[in-house]
Amino acid sequence: MQIILNGKPIEINDCSKACDLGDYDIFVRNGYGIDSKSQLCDGDSIVAVKKGQMPNEDNLKQMLFARNGQVFLEKLDKACVCICGLGGLGSNIAAMLARAGVGKLILVDFDIVDPTNLNRQNYFVQDIGLKKTFATQRLLKQINPFINTVTYDMYLNSENCVEIVNNADIVVEAFDNPICKAELVNTILESTDKIVVAASGMAGIGSGNTIKTSKVLNRLYLCGDSETETKEGVSLVSPRVNICAGHQANTVIRILLGETEC
Amino acid sequence: MIKINGELKNLDSISLMEYLNNYGYNVKVVAVELNGKIVKKSDFENTCLHDGDSVEIVSFVGGG
Numbered sequence: 001m002q003i004i005l006n007g008k009p010i011e012i013n014d015c016s017k018a019c020d021l022g023d024y025d026i027f028v029r030n031g032y033g034i035d036s037k038s039q040l041c042d043g044d045s046i047v048a049v050k051k052g053q054m055p056n057e058d059n060l061k062q063m064l065f066a067r068n069g070q071v072f073l074e075k076l077d078k079a080c081v082c083i084c085g086l087g088g089l090g091s092n093i094a095a096m097l098a099r100a101g102v103g104k105l106i107l108v109d110f111d112i113v114d115p116t117n118l119n120r121q122n123y124f125v126q127d128i129g130l131k132k133t134f135a136t137q138r139l140l141k142q143i144n145p146f147i148n149t150v151t152y153d154m155y156l157n158s159e160n161c162v163e164i165v166n167n168a169d170i171v172v173e174a175f176d177n178p179i180c181k182a183e184l185v186n187t188i189l190e191s192t193d194k195i196v197v198a199a200s201g202m203a204g205i206g207s208g209n210t211i212k213t214s215k216v217l218n219r220l221y222l223c224g225d226s227e228t229e230t231k232e233g234v235s236l237v238s239p240r241v242n243i244c245a246g247h248q249a250n251t252v253i254r255i256l257l258g259e260t261e262c
Numbered sequence: 263m264i265k266i267n268g269e270l271k272n273l274d275s276i277s278l279m280e281y282l283n284n285y286g287y288n289v290k291v292v293a294v295e296l297n298g299k300i301v302k303k304s305d306f307e308n309t310c311l312h313d314g315d316s317v318e319i320v321s322f323v324g325g326g
Contacts, residue, residue: 089326176326178291185293185322189300203325216320217295229323236325 001042007062016040024048031069045070061146065101071257073101079256082106082168084156084184086132088241089199089248090174091122091139096249098140102256104148105140106168107133110155120238156180158187165194170252173198174245178229189219197251201225202244204234211240213247213262221255221262223247265316279306282319291322 001014005021012020018027019036026049027034040046047066049055055063065073079102083090086109094105109132113123127135133151140147152164161184165171171194175181181198188196201224202211210225224244230236251262263270266281273281278301282289294301295318301309311317 085326087326174326176324178322178324181322181326182291182293185320186300186303189293190302198322199326200320200322201325203323217293217300217318218298220293220320222320224323226321227323228325230325241326 001040003040003043004045006047006059012040014042018046018048021046021048023050025051028066031067031072033067057145064144064146068101075257076101076253077103079170080104080106080168081170081172081252081256082108082165083172083174084108084161084165085174085176086121086136087111087117087174087176088120088236088238089202089245090172091132091136092242092245093172093174093249093252094136094140095122095143096246097252098144098147100249100253101144102147102252104150106150106152106164107136108152108154108156108164109133109136110153120236120241156184158183161187162191165192168194170194170255171196172248172252174248176230185220189217193219195219195221195255197221197223197248197255199223199244199248201228202240203228203230203236205237205240208240208243211243211247213251215260215262221251223251263313264311267317267319273311276311277307278309278311278317281311281317282306287319287321293320293322294318 002009002011018034018038028047029044047062049063081102083094111132113127113130113132113135115128117123123135131153133153137149137151140149171188173181173184173196185196185198188194200222213223216222264273297316
């Protein structure tokens with residue numbers, strides 16, 4: 001029978017088990033890790049990994065996304081998502097989408113990394129003083145060297161945002177300031193036919209269960225609890241910001257895979 | 263009757279801008295859809311809400 005092993009078709013004996021494929025430690029079939037004694041079937045696509053060994057570039061891509069599943073890889077690889085703002089939300093969303101295998105990310109932020117960012121944003125001490133676009137791009141390449149990124153080190157507003165998001169399938173609003181959030185969302189919804197995934201209400205240490213995703217307008221998905229704003233005494237803390245970022249990233253992936261309901 | 267965020271309301275003839283101001287919305291942080299279509303902020307003043315209209319108002323708070 002024939003199977004695909006690490007992207008290449010091979011002939012194997014009927015009744016072969018995963019361990020018969022060679023000296024590997026990890027076997028993944030259809031996004032699921034299978035036991036080395038698992039029976040293989042004709043047409044299986046198997047990603048097999050030898051622990052402790054750096055794979056060649058061809059195999060690396062297969063292995064990076066093995067646990068996502070093949071459907072993921074094909075659909076997300078063609079997608080382009082624009083992330084507007086690389087703070088607590090955007091820097092974490094970018095990393096999640098890179099791990100999921102989104103092919104292209106447009107990254108927009110005007111700011112540089114400062115020490116007060118590190119409590120929730122996906123940066124490191126070594127990034128302090130760097131442009132957030134640069135630091136995020138560098139991190140993404142370490143997560144997924146196959147990702148295509150375009151960066152814009154600029155302040156996005158109603159005058160320039162339409163041109164920047166032009167090539168994206170989905171726009172992620174990941175700003176901090178509520179007036180900027182509304183301005184971006186309004187402009188994109190008014191002037192393009194794109195879907196926007198925005199966030200509102202993720203400050204404080206309230207229950208993570210109050211953060212949810214809703215389809216609030218025809219082309220607008222909103223993640224958050226809709227009310228907990230940051231102010232003196234109500235800080236932005238990593239877990240809740242990350243829960244919200246996770247909602248946004250998950251919504252983006254669901255839409256790209258054709259799941260448009262929340 | 264006008265449906266606002268899924269809730270039926272009995273309102274006298276009112277502009278969108280008046281509604282938002284009367285009901286405590288900060289116009290700078292909202293996005294509004296009238297009968298499924300996004301309303302430009304510059305049109306809030308001259309957009310009148312009529313019987314049977316359906317309005318969705320989204321308000322943003324800070325943090326990210």
